[in-house]
Amino acid sequence: MEKLVVQGGTRLAGDVRISGAKNAALPILLASILAKSGVLIHNVPRLQDVETSLDLLAELGIPHQREADNSYLITPPDEHGHIAPYELVKTMRASILVLGPLLAKCGKAEVSLPGGCAIGARPVNLHIEGMRQMGAEVVVENGYIKAHVPATLGGRLQGAHIIMDMVSVTGTENLMMAAALANGITVIENAAREPEIIDLANFLNALGADVRDAGSDTITIHGVESLHGGEYRVLPDRIETGTFLVAALATQGHIRCTHTNPDFLDSVLKKLTEAGAEIRKGPDWIELISHGRPRAVNVVTAPHPAFPTDMQAQFIALNSIAEGTCWVRETIFENRFMHVPELRRMGANIELEGNTAICTGVEKLTGAQVMCTDLRASASLVIAGMVAQGTTEVERVYHIDRGYEAIETKLAGLGAQIERAKMCPTRIKRTQD
Numbered sequence: 001m002e003k004l005v006v007q008g009g010t011r012l013a014g015d016v017r018i019s020g021a022k023n024a025a026l027p028i029l030l031a032s033i034l035a036k037s038g039v040l041i042h043n044v045p046r047l048q049d050v051e052t053s054l055d056l057l058a059e060l061g062i063p064h065q066r067e068a069d070n071s072y073l074i075t076p077p078d079e080h081g082h083i084a085p086y087e088l089v090k091t092m093r094a095s096i097l098v099l100g101p102l103l104a105k106c107g108k109a110e111v112s113l114p115g116g117c118a119i120g121a122r123p124v125n126l127h128i129e130g131m132r133q134m135g136a137e138v139v140v141e142n143g144y145i146k147a148h149v150p151a152t153l154g155g156r157l158q159g160a161h162i163i164m165d166m167v168s169v170t171g172t173e174n175l176m177m178a179a180a181l182a183n184g185i186t187v188i189e190n191a192a193r194e195p196e197i198i199d200l201a202n203f204l205n206a207l208g209a210d211v212r213d214a215g216s217d218t219i220t221i222h223g224v225e226s227l228h229g230g231e232y233r234v235l236p237d238r239i240e241t242g243t244f245l246v247a248a249l250a251t252q253g254h255i256r257c258t259h260t261n262p263d264f265l266d267s268v269l270k271k272l273t274e275a276g277a278e279i280r281k282g283p284d285w286i287e288l289i290s291h292g293r294p295r296a297v298n299v300v301t302a303p304h305p306a307f308p309t310d311m312q313a314q315f316i317a318l319n320s321i322a323e324g325t326c327w328v329r330e331t332i333f334e335n336r337f338m339h340v341p342e343l344r345r346m347g348a349n350i351e352l353e354g355n356t357a358i359c360t361g362v363e364k365l366t367g368a369q370v371m372c373t374d375l376r377a378s379a380s381l382v383i384a385g386m387v388a389q390g391t392t393e394v395e396r397v398y399h400i401d402r403g404y405e406a407i408e409t410k411l412a413g414l415g416a417q418i419e420r421a422k423m424c425p426t427r428i429k430r431t432q433d
């Protein structure tokens with residue numbers, strides 16, 4: 001087990017290179033199942049979730065090769081396995097994204113049902129319902145989603161008009177991938193509009209699919225017979241970008257994120273400006289200049305283009321040391337406040353009322369031993385550690401490794417005092433009764 005050891009008190013300064021987006025790379029890697037020949041994918045971030053996706057492809061009998069630091073060649077054979085086992089799915093919920101590609105390509109799929117996780121129950125009923133509307137027969141048995149396309153449909157999913165009850169990112173992606181090879185036209189209404197949806201659509205289209213209007217709430221997919229191989233570059237990670245910008249403002253620093261895309265971050269940049277940051281933008285960079293202590297800002301999470309839930313924890317860390325009182329309302333996940341008790345251990349003044357956190361900024365946090373509970377909660381603890389007095393030890397760092405490439409190296413490059421260390425086995429001293 002490893003931990004991050006952070007000494008607070010340094011202002012972040014300099015340039016940081018943003019990696020490819022986790023939430024685009026995962027669906028794109030798994031969508032390559034659909035291709036008939038090799039797919040070369042660039043700008044894939046080096047993350048635990050990427051390793052898990054590659055393991056999942058290998059488990060299905062789909063080989064890959066690392067061509068360069070961040071480039072992978074996936075070569076799907078015509079015939080391969082169709083079972084995504086519990087052992088892999090339990091470590092990465094996004095494994096559910098093989099359901100659509102496997103059903104579309106192999107006519108059958110068995111995917112372990114992902115369980116709930118620290119941030120909420122996260123059911124996948126919309127994925128299953130959409131596949132059923134496209135003609136698949138689906139049962140949930142022994143913890144697995146077991147789906148097949150009946151012989152009466154000639155082994156091919158059928159285009160359908162799907163109205164999603166809720167906006168779901170991976171739900172929209174799964175249905176888009178399934179529809180790419182379906183017979184006929186699929187229309188997905190109330191679709192998610194995240195930039196990663198557009199990236200997946202662009203990837204599928206680069207392989208010969210016909211996906212239209214991704215990025216709007218109604219996506220139309222004209223099914224094609226097959227997808228060929230190709231080459232694609234994953235878009236930059238807007239959440240990693242936002243995390244570094246929040247870290248810079250919290251430490252009253254001045255940084256520039258390079259290799260990013262400012263167009264994807266409107267709601268976050270607006271809140272950073274409201275909090276007192278000066279933001280400058282170029283075609284592929286964003287600069288943040290601090291002017292003193294940040295001001296507290298109210299935030300409500302909602303589907304894109306509104307404020308992303310994946311930035312909520314980082315803004316709570318920022319508000320913890322900002323001037324004033326404000327509230328942060330989480331409307332996407334029912335349990336995404338696990339970072340709050342940890343931040344309180346560092347001296348933050350945060351009250352929880354249902355889905356709202358009320359933060360009153362304190363002058364200083366103090367270093368403490370804290371524990372990561374999920375990916376973005378971990379990022380918020382690292383940010384808090386960088387502004388706290390003294391040493392913060394962030395434990396269970398495997399959560400952060402799921403979604404941030406080399407976070408301590410990048411932060412150290414900006415001047416942070418942070419290092420990864422091995423955890424010693426805990427020794428509990430027993431006293432005699």
Ligand SMILES: CC(=O)N[C@H]1[C@@H](OP(=O)(O)OP(=O)(O)OC[C@H]2O[C@@H](n3ccc(=O)[nH]c3=O)[C@H](O)[C@@H]2O)O[C@H](CO)[C@@H](O)[C@@H]1O
Nearest residue numbers: 023094122123124125126127166167168169170171332333
């Ligand atoms: C790999 C990936 O891209 N992960 C992102 C994706 O997760 P993910 O795609 O899992 O999140 P969803 O957009 O599906 O979830 C949104 C809401 O819909 C609910 N829901 C979803 C599906 C379903 O079948 N039934 C249902 O009730 C969820 O419990 C949640 O309350 O979008 C989230 C919301 O922006 C982000 O936090 C995650 O980083």
Ligand SMILES: C=C(OP(=O)(O)O)C(=O)O
Nearest residue numbers: 023093094310375376403
């Ligand atoms: C919740 C997240 O990811 P996942 O959907 O992979 O759990 C996230 O990226 O913050």
